[in-house]
Amino acid sequence: MAVLEQKVIGMTGDEAVAYAIKQVEPDIVAAYPITPQTIIVERFSEYVADGLVRTEFVAVESEHSALSACVGAAATGARAFTATAAQGLALMWEILYIASSLRLPIVMAIVNRALSAPINIHADHSDTMGARDSGWIQLYCENSQEAYDTCIQAWRIAEHPDVRLPVMICLDGFVLSHTLEDIRALPDETVKRFVGTPPEIRVKVEVPAGGGTEIVEVPYKLDPWAPVPLTMGTFAMYDCYFEYKRQQEEGMKAALKVIEEIGREYGQLSGRYYGLIHPYRLEDADVAIVGLGSAMGTASVAVDELREGGYRVGLLRIRCFRPFPVEQVKETLKNVRAVAIMDRAMSFGGPGGPLFMDMAAVFYGEARRPLLANFIYGLGGRDISVVDFKEAVKAIYGDLEAGAVREPMRYVGLRG
Amino acid sequence: MSSARLKLKDVLAKEDLLYPGHRACAGCVAASVFRMVLKATRGPAVAISATGCLEVATSILPYTSWKIPWIHNAFENAAATAAGIEAAFKAMKKRGLIDEIPDVIVFAGDGGTYDIGFQALSGALERGHDFLYVLYDNEAYMNTGIQRSGGTPRFAWTTTSPAGEEIPGKLEWKKPIAHIVAEHKIPYTATASPSEPMDLINKVRRGLETEGPAFIHVICPCPRGWRFPTNLGIRVAELAVKTCFFPLWEATCEDGDVKYRLTGTSLAIAKKPELKLPVEEYLKLQGRFSHLFRPEKRADLIQEIQAAVDANWGYVLKRAGLA
Numbered sequence: 001m002a003v004l005e006q007k008v009i010g011m012t013g014d015e016a017v018a019y020a021i022k023q024v025e026p027d028i029v030a031a032y033p034i035t036p037q038t039i040i041v042e043r044f045s046e047y048v049a050d051g052l053v054r055t056e057f058v059a060v061e062s063e064h065s066a067l068s069a070c071v072g073a074a075a076t077g078a079r080a081f082t083a084t085a086a087q088g089l090a091l092m093w094e095i096l097y098i099a100s101s102l103r104l105p106i107v108m109a110i111v112n113r114a115l116s117a118p119i120n121i122h123a124d125h126s127d128t129m130g131a132r133d134s135g136w137i138q139l140y141c142e143n144s145q146e147a148y149d150t151c152i153q154a155w156r157i158a159e160h161p162d163v164r165l166p167v168m169i170c171l172d173g174f175v176l177s178h179t180l181e182d183i184r185a186l187p188d189e190t191v192k193r194f195v196g197t198p199p200e201i202r203v204k205v206e207v208p209a210g211g212g213t214e215i216v217e218v219p220y221k222l223d224p225w226a227p228v229p230l231t232m233g234t235f236a237m238y239d240c241y242f243e244y245k246r247q248q249e250e251g252m253k254a255a256l257k258v259i260e261e262i263g264r265e266y267g268q269l270s271g272r273y274y275g276l277i278h279p280y281r282l283e284d285a286d287v288a289i290v291g292l293g294s295a296m297g298t299a300s301v302a303v304d305e306l307r308e309g310g311y312r313v314g315l316l317r318i319r320c321f322r323p324f325p326v327e328q329v330k331e332t333l334k335n336v337r338a339v340a341i342m343d344r345a346m347s348f349g350g351p352g353g354p355l356f357m358d359m360a361a362v363f364y365g366e367a368r369r370p371l372l373a374n375f376i377y378g379l380g381g382r383d384i385s386v387v388d389f390k391e392a393v394k395a396i397y398g399d400l401e402a403g404a405v406r407e408p409m410r411y412v413g414l415r416g
Numbered sequence: 417m418s419s420a421r422l423k424l425k426d427v428l429a430k431e432d433l434l435y436p437g438h439r440a441c442a443g444c445v446a447a448s449v450f451r452m453v454l455k456a457t458r459g460p461a462v463a464i465s466a467t468g469c470l471e472v473a474t475s476i477l478p479y480t481s482w483k484i485p486w487i488h489n490a491f492e493n494a495a496a497t498a499a500g501i502e503a504a505f506k507a508m509k510k511r512g513l514i515d516e517i518p519d520v521i522v523f524a525g526d527g528g529t530y531d532i533g534f535q536a537l538s539g540a541l542e543r544g545h546d547f548l549y550v551l552y553d554n555e556a557y558m559n560t561g562i563q564r565s566g567g568t569p570r571f572a573w574t575t576t577s578p579a580g581e582e583i584p585g586k587l588e589w590k591k592p593i594a595h596i597v598a599e600h601k602i603p604y605t606a607t608a609s610p611s612e613p614m615d616l617i618n619k620v621r622r623g624l625e626t627e628g629p630a631f632i633h634v635i636c637p638c639p640r641g642w643r644f645p646t647n648l649g650i651r652v653a654e655l656a657v658k659t660c661f662f663p664l665w666e667a668t669c670e671d672g673d674v675k676y677r678l679t680g681t682s683l684a685i686a687k688k689p690e691l692k693l694p695v696e697e698y699l700k701l702q703g704r705f706s707h708l709f710r711p712e713k714r715a716d717l718i719q720e721i722q723a724a725v726d727a728n729w730g731y732v733l734k735r736a737g738l739a
Contacts, residue, residue, distance in 0.1 A: 027507035030500060054510045056503040061539030065496035068536065071489050072464070072500030078507060080500065094490055206478075222485035222501065224460030224518040231480035233488035240477040 003271035006184040013144035013176035014039035016183045017083065017109045017169070020151035022047045023191035026107075027078035030058040030069035034088040035121045036173040037111040041083065063088035067095040067106070074104035075232055077221035079155065079198065082106070085173060086113035086127045093131065099166045100135025101244055102232060103220070103251065105158030105198065106166040108136075109151065112293065112344075113173040114380040122381020123172040125292065128321075129345040129354045135248050137167040137255050138322040140292040142278070144181040146319075147171040149272055152191055156262045159198040162254035172294040174381065186270060194269065205230070252323040259320055276325035279332050281307065282314030287396050288333055288370075290316045290359060291342030295377070295384050299342070302389030313393050318355070326362050338371040338396045342412075344378045352409055371396070373405045377412035388412050421618050427455045431483070438481040440473040443639040443646025445653060446552045447473070449610050450523060453550050453634075454484070456620035460518035462486070462501055466494035466528030469559045470552065492532035494524045495540035498547045519624050520547040526567030527557045530591050534566075541600040541629045548623040548630045551593065554638035562641040566591040569661075570724065571717055572704045574641070579707035584717055589724065594633040598667045598674050604630040606666035606679075611654035615680040619666060635662045643703020655698040657681045658691070660729040665736060676735035686738045692729075695722045 011019060018040045021029065031041045048057040060066045063084050070080035084092065089110055099106050110128050114120040128138055137157060141147040147169060154167040171177060186194075201220040206213045207228050218228045236244065260275050267273030280300050282288060289299045296317040306313045316332055318325070333339060343353020351357060356374040363369040375392050377384045392412060399405045433454035440447040450470060454461075463486045465471040471488045474481035489497040498520050508514045524533055529551045537549065556574045557563040564577040569590045573579045577586035598605040604626040608616035616634065623630030637652035639645065644652055656662035657680070664682040667674050678686050685691045696718055699705040708714045733739035 027511075028500060028503045030503070054507065056507045056510075058499055058503050058543065060496060060499070061535060061542070065493060065499070065536050065539055068489055068493035068496035069500030069503065072487065072497035073504035073507075074500075075487050076462075076501055076504040076508075078504035080504070095493065098489055222462050222487055224462050224485055225514075226485070229483060229485040231475055231482050231486045234475040234477045234480065235472045235488075236477040 004186060004190060004269060006186055006270070008182050009185050010180055011144065011183045012039060012178050012180055013147050013171050014111065014178065015043055016144045016148040016181070017151050017171070018043035018047070019183070019185060020148045020191070021081050022053055023186070023188050024079070024152060024155060024195050025053045025192070026055055026081045028056045028058060028069070028073040029081045030060050030066045030073070031082045032060050032063045032066050032084070032088060034063070034085050036113060036177040037083050037085040037088070037109070039177065040109060040111070063091045064095065067092040067099060070106045071095060071099050071102065071104055074099070074106050075102065075222050077198070077219070077223070080106050081108070083109040083111070085111040086115050089127045089131060090115060093134070096131055096134035096136060098233070100248060103164040104166060105155070105164060107151070107154045107158055107169070108166065109147070109169045109171065111173045111177045112170050120380040121173065123175050123294070123344070124379045124381065125170070125344040126346070126379070128168060128170050131168070132322060132354060135165065135252070136322065137165055137252070137320070138170060139167065139320055140170045140318065141176065142294055142296050142317060144171065144176050144179070145183055145272065146274060147176060148183050148185065149266065149270065149274065152186070152194060153262050153266050155195045157255060157258055160254070160258045161199050161201055163251050163258050164201060165248070165251045165255060170293065175294045184270070190269065194266065203230070256320070256323050256325060274319055276320040277328050277332060278317040278319055280315040280317070282316060282332060282336070285312050285314030286337045287311070287313045287340065287393055288316050288336045289313070289340045289342060289389060289393065290318065290355065292318050292321060292355065293344065295342065295344070298384060298386055299389045302386045302393065305386060306390055306393055311393060311397070324358050329359070329362050330366070333370065336370050338373065338400050340392045340396050341372060341374050343374060343376050346376060346379070371399055371405050373399055374409045375412050376409060382413050384412060422456065422614070422621055424614060427614070427617055430455050433457065433483045434474065435481045435483065438474050439476055440470065441640050443649050444469070445610055445638065445649040446470050446554060446636045449552050449616070449634050449636055452610060452613050452616050453521065453523070453620050456617045456624060457484070457519055457521070458621070458624060460516070462518055462520050464489070464494050464498045464501065464520070464522045466522070466524035466533055467491035468525035468528055469554070470523060472559060491528055493536050494522045494528055494533055495549060496536040498522045498549070499540045499543065499545045502545045502547050517546065522547060522549040524549065524551060525558070526551065526553045526555055526565045530566030530593050538600065541597065541602050541631070544628050546628055548620065548632065550620070551631070551633045552636045553633060554636040554641060555590070556641050558638050558641045567593065571708060571721060573707060574704070584707055584714065585704070594631070597631045601669045601672060601674060602629040602631060603627065603669055604666070606631070607633045607635070607662065607664050609635050609653045609657045609662060609664060611650050611657060612664065612680040615664060622666070641704065643706070644701050648701060652698070652701055655693065655701065659693045659695045659698040659725065660685060661695055661698050661725050663729060663732045665732055676732065678732070678736045678738065686733055686736070695725045
């Protein structure tokens, strides 16, 4: 299938997100401004003001209400989008769990930013890592093109009947959100056709009939015209609650397959394929760098330069952090001897950063497993350079020589 | 507004939209209030509940009490959830998917309105969403076991404002929530009591017919939390009105001007002030005020409450142009 001709538009990451959402044209966008997400809200407001979308823009009074409004809207069967960062995501925390457990396919862009205190507006992953266990799919983007593409794919993933979970599209604050990039944009009608209309989900309910009851299937939404009204967000005790959680896990597991399927379909259309993980020069590698987000672009340059110096090093970027692609990661790294795991967030007092802990769990059961070394980098937007990545890799080679990881947690670019 | 007033026969002819067998406590007035409110719906409607007594009592899985679509999201966000629902229906209408916007009704208690839900409420009012917000005010966090809220009146006992040796119950006054809401200059604000059901039901209908936000503050005596026998709920509500502890009024906003109008018994009292009963008649039925009467009568504290009731009544009369 021929790849479509695409318009190249110079946009920042935030603008690319707003542009993609304009093309998707969800029913409602409810959002509250926060640096570095603000441009998304501003641009989208302009699209609304200019009549370019029929979307209802709800300029709420807090992020808590932004996600609450999205829950209400999505519960009616409408498409709902929001975007936030850092403190905003932290304020939404309570509702994150409700959105995922009600199986509402809300799409949210997170412009990754450090959490206070001290207050800081620059990139790290402490905000989304705090939402790691909230039941949302998390897709981390390397560049703004990927953010644009993922904002289109996300709806199909979230709404897939096997998944029915909300999706976070994570892009690093400023590094992506405020940096101009040439974005290849699909034509509006192609985007509309790709996202289509959400598939209807039906659930079984028991209703009074005659003197007894009967089981009927009804659309899973608040529909005042439906013959059988649905009660959503109920009170469930120990007899019913647990099953909800088990079903969410099923949705997550199904998402692994769906994300790849949607990625392939989108790839055929656009020429850009994104899956769960993105390996780079790993075929013969004995050391791998593993990480998330925009810094992995820098890491790939470090890989190239190290290879010129004779190091057999590769890179594995995890795009899909939740659900975690355990089997794919294991398979891809089965021949490496050591892994530099790059965390842009901390789990204070834990055995390592959040990515490190997942990686350790992935390899724990393996008879032959690589050395796993943890590097904490880039907190509060601290820059990480090609040189930093090269030094991390060299440190790992030192570990390999020593036969053990000499420092369980290393800090990149930390003063003093 | 030109709607015909609903009559008792209309109400009786209308199906109850709550199934019998909900899990509310014996004598729960809020459950009756919900049924009254739902009697005023016109057609397709969606209900949103904040976390609270009636949220729990009507939705314990695997059962539901609701005959209309209903959602509970969280405690503090009922208004924001309603905003999203209303916006979604507006979007669907724009796309030609639906012909009419259904009635969107929020049910929230005092905790979910005066306290934790106040921000979301204020935001939704400011944005002008077309929805009706029903505050069922049982004057404390009853669902968690009678803790004080911004809606708890002064000197009421609660489990977090106990009447002790030094402190005679809650020291702070009840937040004037309905006035605060009216001052958002929304098109329709009202207070109502289940002791005057037709007044309540017609206010609900008027709220639903209003374009934009409408808010109805309903006094909901709670036998468990207010400490009175389960058969006295409506009697206590009646005394709240007859003592002017809880005046009945409605306010509309036209051209930025908020106009109050007294209704029901409160209008009768305004015309004939001798009908107004002393607040003691209201307080003495309720165990939460028993420390004002036993072991010795605290006439000073009762007088303080009376003075506040009189001042508020005077304020309402003035707002209604009757003083």
